[in-house]
Structure formats: structure tokens, C-alpha cells
Amino acid sequence: MRKILAKVDDGRLGRAVAGLVHRELVVEDVTRDGGEIRAAVRSTGKRGVKVYSVEFHVAGRGHAVFCSCDDRRKRGVYCKHIAALALHELGEAAHARSGHRQHRGLLLDM
Numbered sequence: 001m002r003k004i005l006a007k008v009d010d011g012r013l014g015r016a017v018a019g020l021v022h023r024e025l026v027v028e029d030v031t032r033d034g035g036e037i038r039a040a041v042r043s044t045g046k047r048g049v050k051v052y053s054v055e056f057h058v059a060g061r062g063h064a065v066f067c068s069c070d071d072r073r074k075r076g077v078y079c080k081h082i083a084a085l086a087l088h089e090l091g092e093a094a095h096a097r098s099g100h101r102q103h104r105g106l107l108l109d110m
Ligand SMILES: [Zn+2]
Pocket: 052, 067, 068, 069, 070, 071, 072, 079, 080, 081, 082
């Protein structure tokens, strides 16, 4: 997840953290399956609620990321939804470690 976060610019990373802290970005319906993580990221803004599909895949020795928003699809950048899911997965892994529970299938080396 650190490799993914390293590709998010400071502005978008800041907006992802702010969104998670203020519950304006909510990561939902996470599925982890082998080399894939999929989730829905619900974004609440001035123009209402939108839900984006975010996916991380292992691709060779690297990774591929997808988001259904314009930032990723049209502008090709790593968006705040991608950052939100990466931060969410880091948090879930740390939470699982602190509780001595297993966290299956996490792609933490991305
Ligand atoms: Zn996005």
C-alpha cells in the first residue's frame, strides 16, 4: 500500500485523509481475493453522494489500480479514492495485528 500511496500527490492524499477523518469518504464492501482488492468508496460532497469502484491488482512485480472516477479514468492520476482504500487497508492490517487476528490475503507489499 505504501507504493500506491507514494504515487498520490500531496493534495489528493490530504483530501483522502480529511475525507476519512470526517466520514465524507467511506470505504465499503471490501473484498480481498488472492491478488485483488475491490471496494466501493462512498463520497459525500456539496453535490451529493457518489459511489466509486476501486480495485487493486497484482500485475507482475508491480500493481495495477483502477477507480471509476474522472481523476483516474480521464486524467490518469492516483485519486483520493485510491488513497482512501490504501489507507483503509493499512489501518485494517494494523488493527488486525494489534488484536492478534489474521488478516487474510492483504496485498501490503503494493
Ligand atoms: Zn477515484
